[in-house]
Amino acid sequence: MNELQREFTAFINNMDVRLGAFVLADLPETFEKEDGETVKFPKDFGPQSLPMLELFVLSKFPSTEEILKPEHRRFFEGLIRYLGETYLRAIGGVWDHDEMTGNGMPFIRPDNAEGPAAGEPIPLVGIVLAAVDQRSAEVFTAVLNKARELLGGDGKPRRRCTGLSLGVLNEENSSEEEVEFLSRFIGTVEPGIAAWTQEQADPASWGFDRESLARLGKQVAVRYDGPDDMIAEDETPFTAGAMRFIGETVRRIAIGQWRYGAGLEADDPRSKQPFIRFVIGDQNLDLVPWRLIQAALENDDAIASALDAVIEMREQEAAEADESSDDSASAADGADED
Structure with missing residues (x-):
């Protein structure tokens, strides 16, 4: 097993702990929108959480240079995990890795009309950087919508949820x-x-x-x-x-x-x-x-x-x-x- 494979294996094996820590410690319970309204922050890996997630990221990082700083690496990795798991639940697919795609980080290989994991890779690092650069709060959802179109038919996944995490704790399912x-x-x-x-x-x-x-x-x-x-x-x-x-x-x-x-x-x-x-x-x-x-x-x-x-x-x-x-x-x- 080469170093890249070892890192990917560790990434997958650590998913529950790292993703759980990100949701519990790094995502807020509520979020104040630009119009001053305070709303509950959805943390359920559903498509509806993507716009709020992107707004939150933009509020924390004014530029790609800022989010790439070493002190923000843990948050960046947690964000990639959350984004990837959300896409998997909505469209199906698998986590994957290689030396060329996704800046060396794990990415999603989605399902499409041709079959399981047959779609073009979704490079999560690049998507996050594009979102911070464009500052439209629409990038995360746009990527999902495009992948849904490529599923064909009614745009619904052709197989059961493929997300990896066991379910993250929150006030609704624990004390x-x-x-x-x-x-x-x-x-x-x-x-x-x-x-x-x-x-x-x-x-x-x-x-x-x-x-x-x-x-x-x-x-x-x-x-x-x-x-x-x-x-x-x-x-x-x-x-x-x-x-x-x-x-x-x-x-x-x-x-x-x-x-x-x-x-x-x-x-x-x-x-x-x-x-x-x-x-x-x-x-x-x-x-x-x-x-x-x-x-x-x-x-x-x-x-x-x-x-x-x-x-x-x-x-x-x-x-x-x-x-x-x-x-x-x-x-x-x-x-x-x-």
């Missing part, structure tokens, strides 16, 4: 306390892990994989004699980094989402703790990294085993879905024969 916590916490996950791994033996060997979780479990069991040792003040950097590493690893592998235990009973393991939620079928499965660290004191395989359990449930869910699909197909064949 204000949870949103406030995650708006601060999510942005610390990757930097915290990066700093933590640099303090470990052989930093380059730590990856978002089961092997690293198993190694961490053994390290915890050797490092601490009991729970009290883990909460000592000088151990905070290690446990905080380990908690983020565990949560982010299981989230990426088993496809989950960071949540926070707000408004729960004190004896609930999730209370006042960040945790990972997995939606499996019609049920939620929650893993609390802090509890997994503690469990490793008694069983050094507890952390890796928790990941195994989620993967097993995912595989079972997929098998049941396949079986249901086969049953439906058989029933349809029987109806045809009748």
Whole structure:
């Protein structure tokens, strides 16, 4: 895997955390329009959010030189993620990358009348720069409208939503306390892990994989004699980094989402703790990294085993879905024969 492929893989794997942080921390709840009217800022990845998003970008950046400054890179990348995911939901397509298109950044390869991902690339970096340069607040929507025309027919996508994110939290689907916590916490996950791994033996060997979780479990069991040792003040950097590493690893592998235990009973393991939620079928499965660290004191395989359990449930869910699909197909064949 070359460097460009590694960067693209990281971009996709980090989508939920980075996109969630952008929506929670960088987009406002309300926005004052040029006529002085204050309106609610739509953050639902719908086409109707594009004009407001573009107005907001223009209010922050007076020129392309300004938005390209290094200190604005995080916002720029978050904006690209949001814009790309919005297009995917409206017209279908896939994230893609190559050395020539989109200034080296990921771009959208949309569906069109010829088939899935058969359209001309939508270079998101160029679209943002054009919007800031033209200052019409119409560029984001114009790009979408053109792509819809190329779908043919009624301009509706020919397949189910292809967006990647699991759904971003807001005041409508979670509590204000949870949103406030995650708006601060999510942005610390990757930097915290990066700093933590640099303090470990052989930093380059730590990856978002089961092997690293198993190694961490053994390290915890050797490092601490009991729970009290883990909460000592000088151990905070290690446990905080380990908690983020565990949560982010299981989230990426088993496809989950960071949540926070707000408004729960004190004896609930999730209370006042960040945790990972997995939606499996019609049920939620929650893993609390802090509890997994503690469990490793008694069983050094507890952390890796928790990941195994989620993967097993995912595989079972997929098998049941396949079986249901086969049953439906058989029933349809029987109806045809009748």
